[in-house]
Amino acid sequence: MATVHLLRDDELSPQAQAVFADIRATRQTDFVNNFWRALAHDPAALKRTWESIKAIMGPGALDPKVKEMIYIAVSVAHGCPYCVHSHTASARAKGMSETEYQELLAIVGMASETNRLVTGLGVPIDDAYEVG
DSSP states (O other): OOSSOOOOGGGOOHHHHHHHHHHHHHHTSSOOOHHHHHHTTSHHHHHHHHHHHHHHHSSSSSOHHHHHHHHHHHHHHHTOHHHHHHHHHHHHHTTOOHHHHHHHHHHHHHHHHHHHHHHHHTOOOOGGGOOO
16 A cells, blocks of 8 residues: 555646656556656656656667566565566566566576675675676
């Protein structure tokens, strides 16, 4: 359950209405998800976050499906069920197969395990892996 009221369109400030209009136009859908509706209580944070998401998740060197899969991995690592679900849906819409999803989760699980082992063991970084 949300800790804030999820704002309906008729409850939005003019600033939040403008951001919602851009979300709809950019995503070519009338749907604005609950994350944005919760964040709309703070129009400045809403705008800043939307602009950052739009820039980072927009066209770039990485394929859009890969960007969504990275977002899933980070969301799993941070324990964010909302983001896991929303970005899994988005990655599937961009062509992620069930096999790719299962492999992604296996990688996340393996990385989590080995990260904890190497940290707990205090393993020094090999000179060959130092960058810069």
